[in-house]
Amino acid sequence: MxxxxxxxxxxxxxxxxxxxxxxxxxxxxxxxxxxxxxxxxxxxxxxxxxxxxxxxxxxxxxxxxxxxxxxxxxxxxxxxxxxxxxxxxxxxxxxxxxxxxxxxxxxxxxxxxxxxxxxxxxxxxxxxxxxxxxxxxxxxxxxxxxxxxxxxxxxxxxxxxxxxxxxxxxxxxxxxxxxxxxxxxxxxxxxxxxxxxxxxxxxxxxxxxxxxxxxxxxxxVPVSHDLAECHARLPVQYVIRPGTAEHPDYRGYAGQIAAGTFRVGEEVTVLPSGRSSTITGIDVLGEPAEAAWTPQSVTLLLADDIDISRGDLIVPSHDVPPASQDIEATVCHVADQPLTVGHRVLLKHTTRTVKAIVKEIPSRLTLDDLSQHPAPGQLVANDIGRVKVRTAEPLALDAYEDSRRTGSFLLIDPADGTTLAAGMAGESFAAEAAREVRPDDEGWDF
CATH class of the missing domain: 3.40.50.300 (P-loop containing nucleotide triphosphate hydrolases)
Known part of the structure; x- marks a missing residue:
């Protein structure tokens, strides 16, 4: 092969x-x-x-x-x-x-x-x-x-x-x-x-x-592009349906390959739905190809008619990342307004954006001596710390150490679109067994 x-x-x-x-x-x-x-x-x-x-x-x-x-x-x-x-x-x-x-x-x-x-x-x-x-x-x-x-x-x-x-x-x-x-x-x-x-x-x-x-x-200096070791990931940016007489049934799923390689004939799974299909064609700049790899922008054609939209993630069926609503990560806070426990945010991962709540800020990193300051209560501009967030929908994040592209995300202020923090995903944590719901949590209770 x-x-x-x-x-x-x-x-x-x-x-x-x-x-x-x-x-x-x-x-x-x-x-x-x-x-x-x-x-x-x-x-x-x-x-x-x-x-x-x-x-x-x-x-x-x-x-x-x-x-x-x-x-x-x-x-x-x-x-x-x-x-x-x-x-x-x-x-x-x-x-x-x-x-x-x-x-x-x-x-x-x-x-x-x-x-x-x-x-x-x-x-x-x-x-x-x-x-x-x-x-x-x-x-x-x-x-x-x-x-x-x-x-x-x-x-x-x-x-x-x-x-x-x-x-x-x-x-x-x-x-x-x-x-x-x-x-x-x-x-x-x-x-x-x-x-x-x-x-x-x-x-x-x-x-x-x-x-x-x-x-x-x-x-x-050697620049590593060892695609054989990457987890193949395609965040869907756009669904192409030209509807022309020449291609009346064309349905393609376009995006930039975040990591790895996709091949015609490969079985893939679409997240978060979990539906599977087979790649029947790959278009690169309008030309058919047998394979495509990061960082190419491509269009995948699938054998089955699956409900796929922007924000979905196409991955090989043999390498499906676990999805979770509970995410633990290291973040660098970049906004002037502090990030606090209970902060309602939007979490943007590749092309998908979902609601989220900051559940806990376990520690803040002191870069001078690499010590951990426990339970700081908030993160301010330039702080680097650990956070635990719960999202409204499950997300499939790779560990940042495995993929800098699909292991990273942004926390965004839903009020004005300001970027609050840049995150690097770590291992997920167990959801709290119970949560006290405050009256002003309506619409954000997940």
């Missing part, structure tokens, strides 16, 4: 790397990103000219490359990154989607946003300051989000005379800490983003370092 990997040979997705930068304020993240863009010839001439004009207006002799990413006026005025800045660039070896995330503690939630889809995180450390509290926070978040690769970029080596001993001490401390968190791979690189040492070109000042430059590592 043909293996999954054979039709995927040469798949262009393996040439794309999503990565994020993180670090404390003034560690040089934006300068590093600007240096990467500049030295890899990924900056348009007019962009560079604009940066040069602004830099000269400030009395700077050389272009301030950080301005290539700090696009908001408030960021330029304060000299810090506030929002997540996404940049797209490419070299001859790989395409990149880069998320430059803020370093200030009050923007920890922005780092969660930027790193949630990253396959690699670059954590910057100022060589003069070493590993600080925010460095540990970012390492903890990278571990929590299960980012598979972490690069420790020890920046501003020019300000410590390029001393190997300084780099070695910082690398040893960070590697030990991140290793305790379970970060699977850590690569330490000494750099000077301002001078360009070891960013794109090897440094002439650090002949004691024999490893790759930042760009070389980004170009060569």
């Amino acid at each position: 043909t293996s999954i990997s054979e039709p995927l040979a040469g798949l262009s997705a393996t040439t794309l790397l999503r990565f994020a930068t993180a670090g404390s304020v003034d560690d040089g993240k934006s300068t590093l990103v600007g240096r990467l863009l500049h030295d890899s010839k990924s900056v348009l001439t007019d962009q560079l000219e604009a940066v040069e004009r602004v830099s000269l207006g400030r009395g700077q002799e050389a272009p301030d490359l950080a301005l290539l990413t700090d696009g908001l006026r408030a960021e330029r005025e304060q000299g810090i990154t506030i929002d997540v800045a996404y940049r797209y660039f490419a070299t001859a070896r790989r395409r990149f989607i880069l998320a430059d995330t803020p370093g200030h503690v009050q923007y920890t939630r922005n780092m969660v946003t930027g790193a949630s889809t990253a396959e690699l995180t670059v954590v910057l450390v100022d060589a003069r300051n070493g590993v600080v509290e925010q460095t540990r926070r970012h390492a903890a978040i990278a571990a929590l989000l299960r980012v598979p690769h972490v690069v420790l970029a020890v920046n501003k080596m020019d300000l410590v005379d390029y001393r190997e001993s300084v780099f070695a001490a910082i690398a040893e401390e960070f590697t030990a800490y991140a290793g305790e968190l379970g970060v699977p791979e850590i690569t330490a690189i000494p750099i000077s983003a301002l001078a360009g040492d070891n960013v794109v070109e090897p440094s002439a000042h650090m002949d004691w370092y024999g490893g790759p430059t930042v760009l070389e590592h980004l170009e060569t």
Whole structure:
């Protein structure tokens, strides 16, 4: 039988790397990103000219490359990154989607946003300051989000005379800490983003370092797209019924494959109904295909006429995830309003949105020392904690460690649509045996 990997040979997705930068304020993240863009010839001439004009207006002799990413006026005025800045660039070896995330503690939630889809995180450390509290926070978040690769970029080596001993001490401390968190791979690189040492070109000042430059590592780090190990999942976005004379009976179920591979002839189950059928056809960009895989957008045709709508989940019949109304998860609270016990929310998982109630907040994570603060009562902006929610309808969530796409969800304020928290599903918990119903719970009693 043909293996999954054979039709995927040469798949262009393996040439794309999503990565994020993180670090404390003034560690040089934006300068590093600007240096990467500049030295890899990924900056348009007019962009560079604009940066040069602004830099000269400030009395700077050389272009301030950080301005290539700090696009908001408030960021330029304060000299810090506030929002997540996404940049797209490419070299001859790989395409990149880069998320430059803020370093200030009050923007920890922005780092969660930027790193949630990253396959690699670059954590910057100022060589003069070493590993600080925010460095540990970012390492903890990278571990929590299960980012598979972490690069420790020890920046501003020019300000410590390029001393190997300084780099070695910082690398040893960070590697030990991140290793305790379970970060699977850590690569330490000494750099000077301002001078360009070891960013794109090897440094002439650090002949004691024999490893790759930042760009070389980004170009060569293995990006895992082992679809054979994924749970195949297709969240239905749209039901296609053209009703034309040419296709009077056409009924297709369209969406982007969240994980895994689907094949013609495979038996599948539709959740939450539990009805099963067989795939009779797969359309990819209007053309028939024998197989399709993540992250392709496809249309599946099934042998049986099943009631399927947006929000349903199509999965292989031999790999049906358990559905439950009781969900325990780790969440990062991103809204200014607190999340409290009894909070009525909407839970959005893939294309499905259901009502839910926060039943319990068992603990809040203290990122400084990784301790658990029990029963905090609420979560406020930037807090990371465990929550237990009960949904109005059963949901089939994978564990986040098995699938970052189908193991994640959002909690949304039903009043104004504000995103309250980003969640990573853990194991489910038993529902409470009894629940006191309050008079104002009408319509939310599940």
